[in-house]
Amino acid sequence: MSDVTLTTLLNLKQRGEKIAMLTCYDATFAATACAAGVEILLIGDSLGMVLQGHDSTLPVTIDDMAYHTAAVKRGNKGALILSDLSFMSAATLEQTYQSCAKLMQAGAHMVKLEGGAWLAETVSLLAERGIPACVHLGLTPQSVNVFGGYKVQGRGEEQAQKMLDEAIALEQAGAALLLLECVPSALAARISAAVQIPVIGIGAGPDTDGQVLVLHDMLGLSLTGRTPKFVRNFMHGQASIAEALGLYTRSVKDQSFPAPEHEFSA
């Protein structure tokens, strides 16, 4: 596989081939995921929960993110490396630049920020400085304390229209990618059709341009005993982790994942 770039992802969207993305935090899993055909490795701040054992992503620092990005880079075999800006690491513009420098110099090809249309100016300034940005919309876990829990977002026509408008504004500002977490499938389908940039979903139904899951979740590992509704255990019936990751990629590509039981209604 030749190296995955933004151009590769745009071509996949245009061809209607689904993009397989998976979270990844170290070199060995990076190599394993690449061998399984995963196109985007996300160093998610979910590492605060699945690696560090915190009960939210808020304690994660930008140095934690850079450390795991560097580890993933060493095992990477051609995937696009996307790294999360951790909680409050992009609160001011100055901080955003410093945080992005750490991630890009550790090996990221793109950064991800949680937010909405208010990030438009940031996204455009980053693009001018050579940093492609993915904006995470819907359930943004860094705002769990504002939401009052991990809840489906974008329900009802008013909220749906607001998220659609935000997606379009962010594309116009120069966002490279969008990520939708826990939104009704019908809304995710509308957003994916309305923008030219690829839209990756988690708990967003089958009609986004690609899918992502947290590695530990899709391997059936759980620290809390609770597994979100949108997760499928790909380890089930497989003899190895490598096979489970291969099954994940195939299931995203042949669109057997996500299935109706993984979706949220409007």
Ligand code: KIV
């Ligand atoms: O941190 C993470 O793993 C993420 C995904 C859930 C999209 O942001």
Ligand code: NA
């Ligand atoms: Na994240």
